[in-house]
Amino acid sequence: MPxxxxxxxxxxxxVTVPAGxxxxxxxxxxxxxxxxxxxxxxxGTCMMKIVSGAENLAQPSVLEHQVLSDNLAPRTARxxxxxxxxxxxxxxxxx
Amino acid sequence: MSHPAVVQPGRPVELARGVHWIGALDPQxxxxxxxxxxxxxxxxxxxxxxxxxxxAIIDTVKIEFADEFFARxxxxxxxxxxxxxxxxHLEPDHxxxxxxxxxxxxxxxxxxxxxxxxxxxxxxxxxxTEPEFIAVGDxxxxxxxxxxxxxxxxxxxxxxxxxxxxxxxEGMLFSGDVFGCHFCDDRLWNDTVxxxxxxxxxxxxxxxxxxxxxxxxxxxxxxxxxxxxILPAHGPILRHEPRGYMARYRRLATPELxxxxxxxxxxxxxxxxxxxxxxxxxxxxxxxxxxxxxxxSLYDLQVSDVAQFVDLIEEADGLAFGSPTLxxxxxxxxxxxxxxxxxxxxxxxxxxxxxxxxxxxxxVGLVEDRLRGLKMRVPVKGLxxxxxxxxxxxxxxxxxxxxLGAHLTGTARRRVIDMAELA
Numbered sequence: 258m259p260x261x262x263x264x265x266x267x268x269x270x271x272v273t274v275p276a277g278x279x280x281x282x283x284x285x286x287x288x289x290x291x292x293x294x295x296x297x298x299x300x301g302t303c304m305m306k307i308v309s310g311a312e313n314l315a316q317p318s319v320l321e322h323q324v325l326s327d328n329l330a331p332r333t334a335r336x337x338x339x340x341x342x343x344x345x346x347x348x349x350x351x352x
Numbered sequence: 353m354s355h356p357a358v359v360q361p362g363r364p365v366e367l368a369r370g371v372h373w374i375g376a377l378d379p380q381x382x383x384x385x386x387x388x389x390x391x392x393x394x395x396x397x398x399x400x401x402x403x404x405x406x407x408a409i410i411d412t413v414k415i416e417f418a419d420e421f422f423a424r425x426x427x428x429x430x431x432x433x434x435x436x437x438x439x440x441h442l443e444p445d446h447x448x449x450x451x452x453x454x455x456x457x458x459x460x461x462x463x464x465x466x467x468x469x470x471x472x473x474x475x476x477x478x479x480x481t482e483p484e485f486i487a488v489g490d491x492x493x494x495x496x497x498x499x500x501x502x503x504x505x506x507x508x509x510x511x512x513x514x515x516x517x518x519x520x521x522e523g524m525l526f527s528g529d530v531f532g533c534h535f536c537d538d539r540l541w542n543d544t545v546x547x548x549x550x551x552x553x554x555x556x557x558x559x560x561x562x563x564x565x566x567x568x569x570x571x572x573x574x575x576x577x578x579x580x581x582i583l584p585a586h587g588p589i590l591r592h593e594p595r596g597y598m599a600r601y602r603r604l605a606t607p608e609l610x611x612x613x614x615x616x617x618x619x620x621x622x623x624x625x626x627x628x629x630x631x632x633x634x635x636x637x638x639x640x641x642x643x644x645x646x647x648x649s650l651y652d653l654q655v656s657d658v659a660q661f662v663d664l665i666e667e668a669d670g671l672a673f674g675s676p677t678l679x680x681x682x683x684x685x686x687x688x689x690x691x692x693x694x695x696x697x698x699x700x701x702x703x704x705x706x707x708x709x710x711x712x713x714x715x716v717g718l719v720e721d722r723l724r725g726l727k728m729r730v731p732v733k734g735l736x737x738x739x740x741x742x743x744x745x746x747x748x749x750x751x752x753x754x755x756l757g758a759h760l761t762g763t764a765r766r767r768v769i770d771m772a773e774l775a
Contacts, residue, residue: 258371262768267700278771286774288721288730290700314706328512331765332555 261342265289266308266350276344280305280337291337291350301328310347312315314340355544364424365540367589368522368579370402370499374409374424386695388558390551393536396421396445397585400428401525403517404495405701406435409460410501410517410526411585414446414714422449422456431457436494438463438501440528442471445723446585451476454483463488465505468513490517490573501567504573506530508566513574523580529559531571531597532584543592551587552597556604559768560667562697567605571598615645616760618702618755619664623653623672623685628740633674635746636706638673639753646757653685660691666696670760671728672704672753675715677736678700682707682715690722692739700726704756705734706749708741 259276264282267290272283281303284291292303301324306316314335318324321339328334334352358365362635365373369397370459396413408427428764433578439447442464454462454476455575464472473482486494493502496716506514517526533555537545560567582590582597590597605606611617618640622633639651651661662755665671673690675682703723705716716734723730732755737745 265765266358268729269764270731272771272774273768274771276491283771283774285724288724288732290729290731292699292724292727320619326472329466 261313261344263342264344264346264348265291266348268303274342276342278342279351280323280342282310284337291349292351293338296338298324298336298339301330301336302324302332304328304330304352305340305349306331306352307335308335309349310345311335313331313345313347315343325331353504353675355539356542357538358540359538362420362423364400364428367399367525367583368703370381371519371522371524372400372428373427373589374398374400376420377417377536377538378414378417381536384534388555388578390534390536394534394586395536397532397583397587397589398446399583400425401496401499401501403427403499403717405434405495405497405679408436408438408494408496408501409434409453409457410438410692411440411528412437412449412453413448414445418449418452422452431441434460435496436461436463436501438494438517438526440465440470440517441511441585442468442475443511444475446476446528449660461486461494463494465489465507465513465515467507471511489625491507493509498555504570505575506566506570507568508563510563523578524580524583525574525579525594526583527574527604528585530574531582531590531601532582532586533588535586535587536720537588540589541592542588542590543607544727545588547628548588551710554605555586556601558603558695561604561695564697567601567738571602571605574598586704596756600677613645615647616669616672617647617649617667618672618757618760619661619668620648620650620672620674621661621686621689622651623676623683624674624708625676625678625683626708627672628737629676631746632706632708632735632737632741632749633672633750636672636674636704636753638754639750640757642750643757643761643763648753648757655712658689659688662692662696665693665698669703670702670756671698671723672706672756673719673723675705675707675719676708677709677711677713677715680712681716681720686715688692690719690726693726701728702727702756702759703728704732704752706736706752708737708739710739711770713738717750729759731764732756
């Protein structure tokens with residue numbers, strides 16, 4: 258299975274993950290500062306900043322787009338409960 | 353000199369030329385939003401502003417008081433004169449009468465902060481359709497002919513949607529919950545009502561304090577307006593020395609702890625039945641003290657006051673909690689403190705947990721989960737020791753303290769791990 262890396266910049270930890278992993282599956286276990294509310298892509302609590310490697314995440318769904326828009330999110334923001342790793346290297350930090 | 357009531361049943365109160373209070377008094381309220389006590393009720397302040405081209409309604413009231421609100425409103429305007437309804441904050445105590453007001457004033461435009469739309473959709477489901485609205489930010493305004501309402505975005509004071517509305521020609525700042533308090537007094541003005549200083553500070557501490565960084569950002573926008581009157585959504589209207597209330601907010605929101613340069617602070621809390629977790633706590637603190645630019649404090653939770661610790665935690669950069677495990681749980685003094693942190697901002701602080709146990713040691717994991725739930729970072733895996741810690745165990749505690757300190761001071765080395773190690 259293709260591997261990818263996700264770096265949580267706020268705690269200086271890089272995790273090697275299989276493609277298809279959602280950020281939510283990793284960030285809590287590793288102790289990163291990204292926090293979750295509904296975990297279903299509705300509340301916007303888990304908004305994070307993609308520092309680099311945004312192209313290595315699956316495109317946001319219509320729902321995620323709507324929530325980001327409602328929260329006046331910058332282009333670099335994604336919801337950690339929705340974002341899915343495709344491959345390559347990704348660097349994130351709490352939004 | 354005694355001051356008579358200015359609020360009379362069913363009557364609006366004229367505050368300035370074309371500006372009326374049309375809210376409601378709720379003297380029976382004793383507990384608000386679960387967390388707030390009030391010794392003498394509250395008020396839901398709503399206002400009407402008349403210009404040459406129509407009327408603006410600023411905020412409404414809790415739904416139980418809608419009749420009172422409409423009775424006052426109808427004495428200052430016809431519904432077809434209402435051009436705009438401004439909601440500075442969508443919480444139900446201010447938006448309760450909104451759906452009915454929109455029915456009665458169908459020509460009025462609805463103005464909200466640009467953070468409010470998603471909240472609005474959930475609030476007015478009873479209308480059956482999503483209402484049209486104008487979402488405004490700092491550079492927006494609404495003209496009423498000869499006078500203008502401007503808007504100041506004040507997010508997180510205390511919801512994402514909160515804003516203030518500014519009536520420049522009268523120097524009036526309609527501030528929503530900001531500068532408000534739960535204090536019901538039919539004399540209405542701050543220089544004629546009873547002494548409400550305690551209520552003002554209490555409201556700040558319970559409602560605004562968790563957002564104090566946002567409070568300071570908002571003050572930077574509001575102070576230059578130099579309002580002559582501040583008209584909050586709860587409590588007395590502040591016409592006498594209104595800037596004093598802004599100064600009070602600034603003082604309450606400004607950190608008090610002074611540190612040297614880029615020094616960080618770590619608080620180590622513990623509760624201990626037989627001294628084992630206490631020894632671990634001392635070792636964690638010792639390890640952390642080896643880290644340069646880190647100021648470490650150690651506290652026994654069993655003999656101290658939670659409120660004082662909450663004050664300390666508000667200004668600390670890192671928190672470590674030591675708890676023994678009792679019946680598969682962390683102990684009450686630890687939970688008492690961890691359940692009292694909703695009053696302060698702890699998001700993004702660093703945290704860690706440790707503790708001695710006899711059988712199973714669940715406390716450490718439970719405390720770590722709570723820290724994450726508080727939106728803290730927990731970069732170092734917690735440490736649990738069965739009964740008496742050995743010297744090796746205490747060295748592991750020191751290592752935990754050193755590693756936590758390294759994260760706090762930005763000197764931690766980047767770790768690379770495989771996801772499988774996290775299971």
